[in-house]
Structures are given as structure tokens and as C-alpha cells.
Amino acid sequence: MAERISDAEHAVMEVLWEEAPLTAQDVAERVDPERGWSTNTVKTLLGRLLAKSAIAHEEQGRRYLYRPLVARDDYVMGESRRLIDRLFGGRLTPLVAHLAERDELTAQDISEIEALLKDLKA
Amino acid sequence: MAERISDAEHAVMEVLWEEAPLTAQDVAERVDPERGWSTNTVKTLLGRLLAKSAIAHEEQGRRYLYRPLVARDDYVMGESRRLIDRLFGGRLTPLVAHLAERDELTAQDISEIEALLKDLKA
DNA sequence: CCCTATTGACTACGTCTGTAATCGGAGTAG
DNA sequence: CTACTCCGATTACAGACGTAGTCAATAGGG
Numbered sequence: 001m002a003e004r005i006s007d008a009e010h011a012v013m014e015v016l017w018e019e020a021p022l023t024a025q026d027v028a029e030r031v032d033p034e035r036g037w038s039t040n041t042v043k044t045l046l047g048r049l050l051a052k053s054a055i056a057h058e059e060q061g062r063r064y065l066y067r068p069l070v071a072r073d074d075y076v077m078g079e080s081r082r083l084i085d086r087l088f089g090g091r092l093t094p095l096v097a098h099l100a101e102r103d104e105l106t107a108q109d110i111s112e113i114e115a116l117l118k119d120l121k122a
Numbered sequence: 123m124a125e126r127i128s129d130a131e132h133a134v135m136e137v138l139w140e141e142a143p144l145t146a147q148d149v150a151e152r153v154d155p156e157r158g159w160s161t162n163t164v165k166t167l168l169g170r171l172l173a174k175s176a177i178a179h180e181e182q183g184r185r186y187l188y189r190p191l192v193a194r195d196d197y198v199m200g201e202s203r204r205l206i207d208r209l210f211g212g213r214l215t216p217l218v219a220h221l222a223e224r225d226e227l228t229a230q231d232i233s234e235i236e237a238l239l240k241d242l243k244a
Numbered sequence: 245c246c247c248t249a250t251t252g253a254c255t256a257c258g259t260c261t262g263t264a265a266t267c268g269g270a271g272t273a274g
Numbered sequence: 275c276t277a278c279t280c281c282g283a284t285t286a287c288a289g290a291c292g293t294a295g296t297c298a299a300t301a302g303g304g
Contacts, residue, residue: 008292010208024251040294043252048291062300063251076209077224080217083205086132087198092221093234095202099214100242102199110239112215117232120222130262146281162264165282170261184270185281 003052005075011035012045016055017072021065125174127197133157134167138177139194143187 005013015030016022022030028042046066049055057064088094096113099105127135137152138144144152150164168188171177179186210216218235221227 004290006291037292038294040296041292044292044294047253073220073224076220077226079205079209080220081226083201087201092218092227092231093238096214096218096235097238098195098198098202100238102195104199104203105214105242109214110242113218114236114239116215116219116222117236120227120232128261159262160264162266163262166262166264169283 003054005049005052005054005070008035009045009049009054010075012042012049013054013068013070013072013075016066016068020067021058022067023060023063023065025063027066125176127171127174127176127192130157130163131167131171131176132197134164134171135176135190135192135194135197138188138190142189143180144189145182145185145187147185149188 011031012027014032015027018030024043024046025039027046028037028039031037031042046055046057050057050066054068054070055066056069057066059065084090084092084095088098096105133153134149136154137149140152146165146168147161149168150159150161153159153164168177168179172179172188176190176192177188178191179188181187206212206214206217210220218227
């Protein structure tokens with residue numbers, strides 16, 4: 001089931017997570033223009049996502065409406081875990097430490113996370 | 123330079139980050155046995171990493187000694203940023219929040235990170 | 245009813261990846 | 275000198291990916 005969503009496919013998923021159901025046409029129109037994809041490319045990606053059961057489609061007249069089957073949260077969680085496991089021995093602290101060391105954290109980030117953690121303990 | 127290191131290649135890099143320089147043979151012996159790679163496979167990966175300048179080799183008699191050119195920290199940072207940008211709009215807080223929501227944080231994690239952040243402000 | 249525009253399905257194709265066998269040259273044991 | 279061995283380099287090959295063209299069916303416009 002966890003058929004591993006590729007990068008290009010992910011771009012399509014983002015569209016459907018944002019709004020669904022949509023027709024292939026709609027999706028093509030909403031994909032990040034950065035990509036510069038042709039409609040056909042988007043259709044192929046939709047087809048592949050269907051094949052891996054990441055999305056589903058229901059007939060609507062002579063076209064299909066696509067909707068995500070995988071929740072964004074689940075995908076995001078999976079990817080995050082994969083990275084943390086692979087690079088930080090499965091622990092979040094080293095990641096935060098790493099970002100901190102490289103000055104990738106703003107004062108605001110720090111406050112936000114502190115507040116968040118405080119809440120967690122409550 | 124930033125030739126994007128693949129997953130299999132990454133496994134080889136981990137060995138060299140752990141200890142270097144090493145011969146191809148040494149690397150093959152130290153790669154995670156989980157992978158079950160033949161020596162040839164490791165050699166191919168070393169070749170590809172050379173091609174993308176992620177590692178370098180120096181002649182030592184009849185063989186080569188391989189050493190990393192890319193620092194682990196840089197690699198790790200790059201991958202982390204990529205994930206955070208792609209999935210969390212470039213901000214760390216949502217990632218932490220996400221992990222928290224899914225109960226992926228232990229009490230110890232929380233304390234550690236709090237301590238870390240406290241230090242940062244000092 | 246016939247032509248054209250639309251839509252999903254199928255096909256294409258070069259690149260990258262994972263995995264490995266093979267080839268050719270250089271020492272090494274006789 | 276000769277057969278063998280060790281090593282890096284070259285080649286192989288299937289499956290995933292990014293990207294897109296073509297085909298067949300269908301639904302409207304005349």
C-alpha cells in the first residue's frame with residue numbers, strides 16, 4: 001500500500017490535498033507552474049497515483065473526479081520519520097540541534113517551539 | 123557539485139564518514155549487512171560517487187583509498203532543509219508540532235529540546 | 245447524422261537507480 | 275616465463291521516473 005510517492009507525483013498530491021475532488025484538467029491548471037508540465041504529464045502522474053492507490057477517481061459524466069486516498073498528514077509523517085531515522089538515528093533532538101548550530105533557527109522559531117513544548121507538558 | 127546522492131550511495135557515504143580513508147574492500151566489508159551487497163555493487167557505487175565528486179580517491183600502490191569530499195553535516199543539512207521546505211513551508215515549528223501531535227515525542231525528547239533551546243538563548 | 249474537440253488509456257523514451265557480471269592490466273606464486 | 279589472482283573500469287539490465295505524444299471513444303456543434 002505504501003507504494004512510495006515520487007517527487008513529481010507529490011506535486012500532484014499537493015494540489016489534491018489543497019482541494020478535491022478535481023478533474024484532471026483542474027489539477028493540471030493548479031500544479032505549481034514552476035514545473036511547466038503539459039496536461040498529458042499530469043494525466044500520466046494521476047494514472048500512476050491511481051495505480052499505487054494514493055488517490056481514487058469516481059466517474060462524473062465522461063470524465064473523472066480525483067481525490068486523495070492518502071492523507072497529507074500520513075504522507076508528511078512518513079517522510080519525516082524516514083529522514084529522521086536515516087540521518088538522526090530516529091531522534092528529533094539532533095535535528096533541532098543541527099539546525100540550531102547552523103543558525104537556521106530564528107528567534108521566532110525558538111519561541112514558537114518553546115511555547116509548543118510547554119503546552120505539550122500541560 | 124550538489125549532484126544529489128541516492129539512497130544506496132548514501133549507505134556508502136555513511137561508511138566513509140565513519141572512517142576514512144578506506145579501500146573499496148574495506149568499504150564493502152563495513153556497509154550495513156542489511157543491504158547484502160556484493161563487493162561489485164559497492165565498487166559501482168564508489169565509482170558513481172567519484173563521478174559526482176562526493177568522494178575522492180588517492181592511489182595507494184595497486185589500489186585506491188577513498189575519502190569523503192562532502193561533509194556529513196552538509197549533506198544532512200541539505201536533506202533536512204529539502205524536507206522542511208517541501209513539506210512544512212520551510213519552517214521547523216510545524217514539523218515539531220506534527221511529531222508532537224502524533225505522539226512521536228517522548229518526554230525525554232521534550233526536555234532535551236527545551237534544554238537545547240534554553241542554551242541557544244543564552 | 246457527420247466532424248471536431250475533449251478525455252482517459254496506452255505507448256514511448258531517455259535518465260537514474262539498484263544490483264551485479266565481466267574484462268583487462270598488474271602483480272604473485274611457481 | 276606462466277598461470278592465477280586482485281582490482282578498478284566497463285558493460286549490463288530491469289525497474290522507477292520525468293516528460294510527453296498518440297489512439298480510441300465520446301459528446302456536442304452544425
